[in-house]
Amino acid sequence: MSRLAEFRALEQQLAAQLAELESLKNDDGLKREIEFEKKLRDLLAEYGYSLRNIIAILDPQASRRAPAATESKTGTRKPRDVKIYKNPNSGELIETKGGNHRQLKEWKNEFGADVVESWRTQ
Template sequence: MSKLAEFRALEQKLAAQLAELESLKNDNVLKQEIEFDGKLRSLLGEYGYSLRDVIQILDPSARAEVAVLPAKNARKPRQIKVFKNPHTGEVVETKGGNHRTLKEWKAQYGAGTVESWLS
């Protein structure tokens, strides 16, 4: 399609949309809806409520749906692991492998040996 034909097609579409816009501006139902929306928003601002708050107040089923939503997927708590050093008798309780003393033991005795100390 040439640029001129494309320009004329867009110009026709624009003219049709402008005509539709003018007819909507003269529509009484649209004027009433705009007036209602303006009054509603000013009233909500006056009382400090949002549209979501009003929906929750007026529609109990919407409130029930919000309450039914599950909590964030929480993983189960980690299990405490107890390591006892047979050489020193020292005991370390940890939920993860990032314990300072445990790291030192693994560096000194080897990871496999330290894991065997798990009680």
């Protein structure tokens, strides 16, 4: 698209958005909401309260629910499964939950990761 065509398209989008903004400015419902919010914020400032204080007054359980919701997201995760590898050459067994096992790394360097993964019994 040429720069001129891009400019014209953006100009049309801007005109459409400005028209939508003007129609919202004349909307009585929006005017009432803005007036309500302004009066509410003035009232909160007059008494030294914040929105959190009001939420705590109206819904005391809200503060107890919020940490539980965030805790489940970042809290404990499912424990890793134990992986068992058996070296067919030596018969040696390794049980590990992660891939950071010293002997397992040595085997992977020596025999290759694909080969060692084929040794998994569980």
